[in-house]
Amino acid sequence: MKNIKYLALLLFSITLLISCGQDGVDSVTNPGELNPTSEVNVGFVDSNYESLVLESGAPAVEFTIGTNVNPLGVPVTITFTMSSSDGSPDAVAFPQTAVIDPEETSVDVQVAFSNDDVPEAFIAEYYTFEILDVEFGGSNDYYLTPGELTREIAVIDTEPEFTTPPGSVEIVMTWDDFFTDLDCFLVSGAGNLIDSSQGVTTTESLTLPVDEYGVFGIYVQEWYNSYPATYDLNITFPDGRVESFSDVVITGDSFQFTITKGSLGAVDGYSITQL
Numbered sequence: 001m002k003n004i005k006y007l008a009l010l011l012f013s014i015t016l017l018i019s020c021g022q023d024g025v026d027s028v029t030n031p032g033e034l035n036p037t038s039e040v041n042v043g044f045v046d047s048n049y050e051s052l053v054l055e056s057g058a059p060a061v062e063f064t065i066g067t068n069v070n071p072l073g074v075p076v077t078i079t080f081t082m083s084s085s086d087g088s089p090d091a092v093a094f095p096q097t098a099v100i101d102p103e104e105t106s107v108d109v110q111v112a113f114s115n116d117d118v119p120e121a122f123i124a125e126y127y128t129f130e131i132l133d134v135e136f137g138g139s140n141d142y143y144l145t146p147g148e149l150t151r152e153i154a155v156i157d158t159e160p161e162f163t164t165p166p167g168s169v170e171i172v173m174t175w176d177d178f179f180t181d182l183d184c185f186l187v188s189g190a191g192n193l194i195d196s197s198q199g200v201t202t203t204e205s206l207t208l209p210v211d212e213y214g215v216f217g218i219y220v221q222e223w224y225n226s227y228p229a230t231y232d233l234n235i236t237f238p239d240g241r242v243e244s245f246s247d248v249v250i251t252g253d254s255f256q257f258t259i260t261k262g263s264l265g266a267v268d269g270y271s272i273t274q275l
Helices: 002-016
Strands: 039-044 050-054 061-067 076-084 097-100 106-113 125-136 141-146 150-156 162-164 169-174 181-188 193-197 203-208 214-224 229-236 242-250 254-264 267-274
Touching: 039 076, 039 125, 050 254, 061 097, 076 106, 097 106, 150 254, 169 181, 181 203, 193 203, 214 229, 229 254, 242 254, 242 267
Parallel strands: 039 141, 050 150
Antiparallel strands: 039 061, 061 106, 076 097, 076 125, 125 150, 162 267, 169 203, 169 229, 181 193, 181 214, 214 254, 229 242, 254 267
């Protein structure tokens, strides 16, 4: 097991180990005179794990890259790369490199998007912003240990119908027929179940959490009795705004609505589509 562990560390160090100067250190299996400050963790340290932004007109997304040590005393140069889900990240501006100054422990970088003239509405194009390489200045040897090396950005090109302060969204479905039993589910665009409500009364409720962004579908199915059925749907947003849909007729198990939610700086943007 030790040999496997050392082999994995050695393979990783081939791609991410940056050596400057001479101190008799050959590899992580032969640490020589390494001290704890010689092992430096570099990676993203912000909380923008998955951002959703407009393709044009929205503020740039800011990321922070940092180290796990006090000011290292030498410049740390980070090289970035960008890829996209459609294979053409040509409508994005990002720095090729950034430098953590010798007396600093982090650096901020910004990524901005422009219109690629491909109509995508609220169908997100996903970008991956990645740390490709790290170089240390000075004459010492530093062993790089990986922090968080990527950030995901979902890009949409349609303005939201309205905006609200960040917060959770409450979805309530009601109907009058006591002999009808409807269940509802909130599903992400990736197919993940966010919430479900499968009670036995004439009311079902779902919650879209504050930290979930993207496109979500409201799926309705009938557990008891037969179609068609009629229901009302009320969606309450963080600022108290209520979007109501009355006497909605459903004739079979299906997605009934989509809610698109995107972060637009200090507010969240929303669009609702009845299918």
